[in-house]
Structure formats: structure tokens, C-alpha cells
Amino acid sequence: MKAITYPGYGEPSVLELSDITDRPVGRGEILVRLVAASVNPVDWKTTAGYLADYAPVEFPAVAGSDVSGTVVAVGDDVTEFRVGDDVIGSVAPFIGAFSELAPVAAAVAAAKPDRLTFAEAACLPTAGLTALTAIRALAPEPGDTVVVNGAAGGIGTFATQLARSAGARVVGICSPAGADHVRRLGAEPVAYGPGLTSRLPDLDPARTSLVDTHGGEALADLVAVLGDPARAVSVAAPEIGTHGGRYLVVAPNGGDLAELAGAAADGRVQVVVARTFPIRDTRDAYEHLRAGGVHGKVVLDASTGW
Ligand SMILES: NC(=O)c1ccc[n+]([C@@H]2O[C@H](COP(=O)([O-])OP(=O)(O)OC[C@H]3O[C@@H](n4cnc5c(N)ncnc54)[C@H](OP(=O)(O)O)[C@@H]3O)[C@@H](O)[C@H]2O)c1
Structure with a gap:
């Protein structure tokens, strides 16, 4: 499958579009076919190696944390989601999301409300929580x-x-x-x-x-x-x-994410998508966020291919 990977720590320019081996769904996990993702400062900081002590990376690493998409496989012990559900969630710790199939712990995922686009929903996990x-x-x-x-x-x-x-x-x-x-x-x-x-x-x-x-x-x-x-x-x-x-440090969990998604769906909280990049241009998205001046969230679109 396709993924945005990096062979070692570095500037956003180390990111590349690669073919990686499919991985089986783990216990307690769902595999999410990616439709959209959002970019957070922690993504480019992780790629730069700033979090190497806290969240060490095995190379080549798959970038990214926040995703929205459709469940294509459900691991053992997962009762909350079924194949075909549209969901949002985050991949911890800040590694592994920007791939055709993102592995998300069911405990930190939530249903995507129909009233939110995949792009809007992908903005919620890290920044919203x-x-x-x-x-x-x-x-x-x-x-x-x-x-x-x-x-x-x-x-x-x-x-x-x-x-x-x-x-x-x-x-x-x-x-x-x-x-x-x-x-x-x-x-x-x-x-x-x-x-x-x-x-x-x-x-x-x-x-x-x-x-x-x-x-x-x-x-x-x-x-x-x-x-x-x-x-x-x-x-x-x-x-x-x-x-x-x-x-304060955020502790992702599906219950809070569902609450936030509900607030976004009924308009109590507006999701502001400042700019969208095709997922193949993730390095440009990193540079754009890192440069500052973004009012809202930067989104990666995987709906039109890789
Ligand atoms: N503790 C946690 O659990 C946790 C979780 C997620 C993120 N974070 C951290 O939280 C921080 C913010 O994340 P974010 O997603 O909101 O990042 P962001 O989207 O890049 O927003 C950062 C904001 O800070 C503003 N800013 C720049 N210089 C400033 C200054 N001198 N005084 C006041 N504001 C200034 C920026 O404005 P301009 O761009 O207009 O200059 C920008 O709007 C990051 O460091 C991230 O790593 C922590």
C-alpha cells in the first residue's frame, strides 16, 4: 500500500511517497482506509526527531497521527466498530497515520458524524481534544x-x-x-x-x-x-x-472525541479547514504549517488517490 514515509529524522523534505507492506489488523485495532488526515505540529516535530526520547521511531517510518476514513478490518476484542463504518481517530504516538490503511486503536476512535466532511472530521482528534x-x-x-x-x-x-x-x-x-x-x-x-x-x-x-x-x-x-x-x-x-x-498533555480517547464530534456536527464548534493539500504533497503541508500564519487546520486529502 502507499504511505508517506521518511527514512530518517530530518526536515519535511525527507518525506516521500512509498510502497509499504500491508499490515494485519491488531487486537483492539481497526484498519481505516484513509480519506483525509490533518497535520499537527507534532507531526513535523516527530519527523524532525524532536520527540526521539519520548516516542522513538523505527525507520523507515510512516508519518502522521490524525485520520478519518472507513473501517476495512476489525481486530479481536473490538465491539464498537464494524467494517464500513466511517470513523475518526489518531494513531499513537504520532507515527503511522498517513498510509492507505491506518491502524487506529478502537479505544481512541469515534464515529464520524454524517454532517461533517472527512476533511473536517480529521481535524478533531489532536487539536480538538x-x-x-x-x-x-x-x-x-x-x-x-x-x-x-x-x-x-x-x-x-x-x-x-x-x-x-x-x-x-x-x-x-x-x-x-x-x-x-x-x-x-x-x-x-x-x-x-x-x-x-x-x-x-x-x-x-x-x-x-x-x-x-x-x-x-x-x-x-x-x-x-x-x-x-x-x-x-x-x-x-x-x-x-x-x-x-x-x-497539560492530551490523552486521546474515543468518548471525548465523540463528544467533540457531536459539538462540531450540531454547530456548537466550527471546524475551520484553512488549507487542503493532496496527500502526496505532505511535505508542502508540513512546510506550510511550520511557516506559521495558518488560521485553523491544515488537511491532507487522500480521496482522489495517492
Ligand atoms: N500538550 C499537548 O498535549 C499538546 C497536544 C497538541 C499540540 N501541542 C502543542 O501545542 C502547540 C500549538 O499547537 P497547534 O496545533 O495549535 O499549532 P498551530 O496551529 O501552529 O498554532 C500555533 C499558534 O501560535 C501562534 N503564535 C505564534 N507566535 C506567537 C506568539 N509570539 N504569541 C502567541 N501566539 C503565537 C501562531 O500564530 P501565527 O501562525 O499567526 O504566527 C499560531 O496561531 C504546539 O507546540 C504543539 O506541539 C501540545
């Missing part, structure tokens, strides 16, 4: 304010909407080019960069929390805006702990 994890940790209520750092990005786009649907006011920190996108999500955009905290609108420190998806030099100042640093979470910067906040 990470945003859900962050917003659940903060549990904002109507009248609260959530500051989202990196509001126009993959996670930020979902986090902004989840906070809004909880009734919170959202201040979305983004580039000037992302301001319209953030406004469309129902948030008040504020440009990142020097002097950031002086540009923030009036906030009630006692009712404000922070979702950080970027880290960086402004993090300490942003946490200091809050009355209680424990109301700061980051999915990008473990050092938030030194400022009194919490670093």
Missing part, C-alpha cells in the same frame, strides 16, 4: 474571561469556541493577520509581540483564566494578569509550572 482538555481543566462559566494565547492556531481555534460555548468572554492573542479569524470565532483579538499585556482589554483578575498554546517570552506576564496563577494552563510550555500554572 487538546483544546477540550484545556477548557475542561479551567471550567469557565458565563461571565468569566478566558485569554487564549495562539487563538488562531489549530488548538486555539477550538479552545476559543469551546470557551465561548461555555458562555465565557474570550480574548484571543494572535498575529494581526489572524485578527479577523479570531473575531469570527466570537473573541476579541489582541496582537502578540512586545507590549502585549498593555494591549489587553480591562479584565477582572478574579474571573480570568489563560489557555496558552504557544509559550514564549510573554507567558510569565500573561500568568501575572490572573488573580490566581492556578487558572493558567499551557499545552505548549512545561515551564508554566514555574509560574504557578499547569502543563
Whole structure:
């Protein structure tokens, strides 16, 4: 079968379209005929070798994590899915998804709602669940304010909407080019960069929390805006702990993914596909995401062939 592989760690240019051996479906797994996939920063970081200690790769490796498609085989002990079901899920740990048949643990998969396209559905697993994890940790209520750092990005786009649907006011920190996108999500955009905290609108420190998806030099100042640093979470910067906040790591699971898919299907959360690449151009998609300026998600289309 066809797959996007890499022979060793490196820049996106190491990615190539290859023929690889079909693999049997494992216990607890479903094999998903890929229709669409999405690209996350962790994909190009894994290919670059940044996660070599945490998630070592055997070469040649198949790239990618988030997929949508149709179940073509069901492993032992899988009761939730049948051949022919349209599903979404992620391949852990960030290896093996971008192939004609993606092996997904049934425990982290969910049914694809009919009202979502495969492209939209493929955007949900990593970015959507990470945003859900962050917003659940903060549990904002109507009248609260959530500051989202990196509001126009993959996670930020979902986090902004989840906070809004909880009734919170959202201040979305983004580039000037992302301001319209953030406004469309129902948030008040504020440009990142020097002097950031002086540009923030009036906030009630006692009712404000922070979702950080970027880290960086402004993090300490942003946490200091809050009355209680424990109301700061980051999915990008473990050092938030030194400022009194919490670093969160997403734990994929099918129940949460189904909940998110339901929210997307009934319009409570909009999936924003910023740009779609044919799957054979995955290296261009990596470069595009890595370059920044993406407002929403980057998708790979496998529906028209490899
Ligand atoms: N902990 C976990 O479980 C977990 C899970 C998934 C992802 N992550 C990590 O979370 C991070 C975000 O992921 P993502 O998918 O949202 O990435 P993304 O789509 O690339 O979004 C990142 C956002 O950060 C913005 N940004 C750039 N410079 C900034 C600055 N100085 N201040 C504030 N924002 C800035 C970018 O804006 P512009 O592009 O407009 O400059 C972009 O919108 C990545 O580091 C990823 O590896 C962690």
C-alpha cells in the first residue's frame, strides 16, 4: 500500500511517497482506509526527531497521527466498530497515520458524524481534544474571561469556541493577520509581540483564566494578569509550572472525541479547514504549517488517490 514515509529524522523534505507492506489488523485495532488526515505540529516535530526520547521511531517510518476514513478490518476484542463504518481517530504516538490503511486503536476512535466532511472530521482528534482538555481543566462559566494565547492556531481555534460555548468572554492573542479569524470565532483579538499585556482589554483578575498554546517570552506576564496563577494552563510550555500554572498533555480517547464530534456536527464548534493539500504533497503541508500564519487546520486529502 502507499504511505508517506521518511527514512530518517530530518526536515519535511525527507518525506516521500512509498510502497509499504500491508499490515494485519491488531487486537483492539481497526484498519481505516484513509480519506483525509490533518497535520499537527507534532507531526513535523516527530519527523524532525524532536520527540526521539519520548516516542522513538523505527525507520523507515510512516508519518502522521490524525485520520478519518472507513473501517476495512476489525481486530479481536473490538465491539464498537464494524467494517464500513466511517470513523475518526489518531494513531499513537504520532507515527503511522498517513498510509492507505491506518491502524487506529478502537479505544481512541469515534464515529464520524454524517454532517461533517472527512476533511473536517480529521481535524478533531489532536487539536480538538487538546483544546477540550484545556477548557475542561479551567471550567469557565458565563461571565468569566478566558485569554487564549495562539487563538488562531489549530488548538486555539477550538479552545476559543469551546470557551465561548461555555458562555465565557474570550480574548484571543494572535498575529494581526489572524485578527479577523479570531473575531469570527466570537473573541476579541489582541496582537502578540512586545507590549502585549498593555494591549489587553480591562479584565477582572478574579474571573480570568489563560489557555496558552504557544509559550514564549510573554507567558510569565500573561500568568501575572490572573488573580490566581492556578487558572493558567499551557499545552505548549512545561515551564508554566514555574509560574504557578499547569502543563497539560492530551490523552486521546474515543468518548471525548465523540463528544467533540457531536459539538462540531450540531454547530456548537466550527471546524475551520484553512488549507487542503493532496496527500502526496505532505511535505508542502508540513512546510506550510511550520511557516506559521495558518488560521485553523491544515488537511491532507487522500480521496482522489495517492
Ligand atoms: N500538550 C499537548 O498535549 C499538546 C497536544 C497538541 C499540540 N501541542 C502543542 O501545542 C502547540 C500549538 O499547537 P497547534 O496545533 O495549535 O499549532 P498551530 O496551529 O501552529 O498554532 C500555533 C499558534 O501560535 C501562534 N503564535 C505564534 N507566535 C506567537 C506568539 N509570539 N504569541 C502567541 N501566539 C503565537 C501562531 O500564530 P501565527 O501562525 O499567526 O504566527 C499560531 O496561531 C504546539 O507546540 C504543539 O506541539 C501540545
